[in-house]
Amino acid sequence: MPEDGALARNQAVRRRRVLDATLALADQGGFEAVQMRDVAAEAGVALGTVYRYFSSKERLLLEANVGQVEALGASLLDDPPTGTSPADRVVDVLRRACAVLVKRPEATAAMVRALGTAQPSEAEAVRRVSQAMTAIITGAMHEGEPSERDRAVARALSQVWLSSLIGWVGGVDGPEVVGDDLERATRMLVG
Amino acid sequence: MPEDGALARNQAVRRRRVLDATLALADQGGFEAVQMRDVAAEAGVALGTVYRYFSSKERLLLEANVGQVEALGASLLDDPPTGTSPADRVVDVLRRACAVLVKRPEATAAMVRALGTAQPSEAEAVRRVSQAMTAIITGAMHEGEPSERDRAVARALSQVWLSSLIGWVGGVDGPEVVGDDLERATRMLVG
C-alpha cells in the first residue's frame, strides 16, 4: 500500500485546499459563512468530495482547529515561554494563545462553536485538541515529565480555557476576560 | 399594563407547555429529537407560536436549561449541602448536580449542546445559567457574602463544570469523569 503515490499526493492537496477554504470563509463571516457549498466552490472541488474528506461541517471545523492548536504548540518550540516561575510561564503561554485567537475573532468563533457542539462521532478530534492544549500547559510548567498533579492542573486549565472561549464567542464576556480568567485560574492552581 | 390578565395567563400556560414538550422530546432522543415541528405538535400550538415565544431552537433549550439550574438551586434551599469543610460542601453540591444530570442523559446532552453553541443573541440566557451555577457554588462554601476570591473560585469551577459536561455529551469522557474532574478541581481551588 504505497503511501506516497499520485493518488495520496492529490488527496493531500485537496484536503489542504478544503481546509484553507474553510479558514478563509471562517475569517470572513464566522460559522455561518462556512457554508459547505461555498467551501467546495472556494476549494475547487465538488460538494461530495468535501464530504468524502470531512464527514460533516462540524468535523471540518474541528480538523481546522486541530491544525491551529498543533501549530501553536509547534511555535512554542521555537519561541519558548518566558517567566521565572511555572505560573508565570503558564500565564505567558495562555496569554500568547489568546492573542493569536483574538486576532481572528470570526474564525475562532467558528472553531469554538464546533468544539462546543461536538458529538460522539467527533470525539477523536476533540480529544486531539484537548490533549494538545494540556501538553502545551504542562510543557510550560517545567522540564521533564509532568506529575499527576501537573496533569490535573493542566486539564482544569484547559477546561477553563474552553469555557472562557465559549463565553467570549457567545457574547457573554469580552475577549479580555478570557485572558484574565485564565491568569486568575492559573495563579490559584499553579505553584 | 395588567400583568395578570387573561392574555398573560394564557401565554404563561403556552410557554410552560412548550417548555414541557421540549424536555419530553429531549428526554427521548436528545438534541435531534427536539424538532421544532414536533415541539409545536406536542405542545398543541402552532409552529409560529413556538417561534413567537422562543426565537430559536437554541434559545428554547437554553430557557429549559435556565429552569433546570434554577430548580436545582431552589432544591438546595430545602436540602442544604452536607460536609464540614467548604470544599466538602462544594463537592457535595456538585456531585448532587451531576447525579441529577446523569439521570437524564439525553435531555442534558440537548441542553449542554445549546450552551456550547450559544450566540451573542442568547448571551442573556447563558449568563443566567452561569450566574445560577456560581451562586450555587458560593452558597455551598459558607454563610454570608462571598469574597472576591470565592467568586473567582466559583467562576472557575463553573467553567470546569461546563467543559466537563461538554466532554461527556461529546463522548470524549464517561459520565463519572464529570464528577471526578469537579472534585479534583474543587479540592485544588477551595480551602
Added chain:
DNA sequence: TCAAGAATAGAAACCTGTTCTCATTTGGCC
C-alpha cells in the same frame, strides 16, 4: 355589546447541511 388590534393556527416557502445518483475521470496494475 362591539369594534380594533394583537395573538394564534395552519400551511407554504426558503435556506443550508446532508445524502444520493450517475456519468466521468483518475490512478494502480497487468
Added chain:
DNA sequence: GGCCAAATGAGAACAGGTTTCTATTCTTGA
C-alpha cells in the same frame, strides 16, 4: 497500452430550522 476499481464532478433530492403569509380567534377597552 488497456482494464478495473476507486475517486471525483455535477446536480438533484431530502431534512429540519426558520421565515412568511393569510384567515381565524381571542383580549382588551370603550
